[in-house]
Amino acid sequence: MMTQKTNVNCQTIQELKKSSECHLEHIFECGQCFRWNKYEDGYIGVAGGKVVYAYEKDDVICLEGAKEEDKNFWWEYFDLGRDYGEIKRELEKDEILKEAIKYGYGIRILKQEPFETLISFIISANNRIPMIKRAVENISIRFGDRIEFRGMEFYAFPTVEQLARATVGDLEDCGTGFRAPYIAEAVRKIIDEKIDLEEIKKLDTDEAMKKLMEFKGVGPKVADCVLLFSMQKFDAFPVDVWVKKIMQKFYLAPDVSLNKIRQFGKNKFGDLAGFAQQYLFYYARENKV
């Protein structure tokens, strides 16, 4: 029922691909999202309660299953209003970034849902990507809405109200381990204190960060990820093990602390710190720096 091809985004993405600014593999494998999986010639993913099959054909990228009324949603989701060529030209002034951008040329920062991003990155603490993906998937299956696509079942990430029905035990069963109580407390905090993540989004980066770190299980790294991947705070600079490695190798001493690395990145790359982080992360992990 939802297998009609969309042409709403194809035309735009076609141009983007020609200028090397949109490559699905780089977008989905650079550590920012957990709900896109390889399928046939592309990826199938769930976002905003919608499923699409995204693939590249010749010099066109199609979103099969996207509805006309969701045109604007996908436009925003893939950040299509932004000129990544300009961003790259600025960052390429740095020799290390120039090299990193060669690898991750088609990266775009997805505009994801704040609640889903918050919970997903709480799960990411001291965890590996396949395990995080499994836990997020299990949570969606148990508490989210079912969506059919191409004769397969998919599940939207649950709303706050839906996830409020989960006990700590339920969340442990989903594979979240010691993070289960953090998730339950975050959901409870949002409901009890009537927290609107969209309001936090309106604050400046530092203020928003403080608010996010009031959630248990949210430290500097997780907060930076939520700011960057769901609140368009592009001056955030999440430092995970890979970014730590590459920064210590190419920019700083091998024993510099996480907080120093974070400050250095924010100062060096400014409003483009988040984009720089994505290129550096992808380069470091692909090349096992």
Next chain:
DNA sequence: TCCCAGGACTACT
């Protein structure tokens, strides 16, 4: 079998 990776919290200095 053990050991390791992977961030945040707690409880110390």
Next chain:
DNA sequence: AGTAGTCCTGGG
């Protein structure tokens, strides 16, 4: 202000 130990799970 900085830091050792602990939390959980899967894979080598």
